[in-house]
Structures are given as C-alpha cells and as structure tokens.
Amino acid sequence: MGGARQGCGRRPIEIDLSELEKLCQLQCTDEEIAAWFKVSTRTIERRRKKPDIRDLMERGKAKGRVSLRRSLWKLAHAGNPAANIFLAKNLLGYRDVVNNEVSGAREVTLRVVYGNDRTD
Secondary structure, three states: OOOOOOOOOOOOOOOOHHHHHHHHHOOOOHHHHHHHHOOOHHHHHHHHOOHHHHHHHHHHHHHHHHHHHHHHHHHHHOOOHHHHHHHHHHHOOOOOOOOOOOOOOOOOOOOOOOOOOOOO
16 A cells, blocks of 8 residues: 555645736736735745746736836826936937046145045
C-alpha cells in the first residue's frame, strides 16, 4: 500500500484571471496582487512561471502603459505644459541645460556646499 492519501494537502487557490489582468493594468506590484487575492507573494511568483499566466500579466501591464500614454497624450494636446515638457524630454530627447559659470575681475576661490556637509 503506501503513498499519499487521496485529497491530502492544500487546496489549490483560485485566482480570477480577469481580475489579475485588471490589477496588472494598474501596474500593481506582486505584493499588492498577493494582498488582493489573500495569498503570499511567493504564490504569485510561482503562478507567473506558467506561460499562460505570465503572458496574461505581461499583456495587462502593457495595456496599462498604453492607457497611461493615451491619457498623457490627451493632456498634452489639451495644452497642459507639464505633459508637453515631459513628452518633449522623453520622446524628443529635449533636456534642461544649466550653465554654472562664474566670472569676475579677480580670481576667487569658491566653496560649494551640498546638503548639510558644512564645516564652518
């Protein structure tokens, strides 16, 4: 005889796949997803190893990024300066240039202090 008894061990935890995809669209972390389903993060990590679950989670994350991009694009088209600046920097490669030049009639030594590193 011997062997495992029928029905022993933990019952498999059911995870609603449509709900999982929605959480991934919101860019939820594994910890947040685990808390939502009342499971451990290790359970989410194990499930992600299955190709169909991994694909679903990646698809959800991609849909979320597209939605966010669409929203940001609408803001930029509506004239939102912050959205326009963000997109210009990230899509067009624009950047802020700060020119720190000191000049004068005589040579002067400058001491630059960052944060609380003062030694007076």
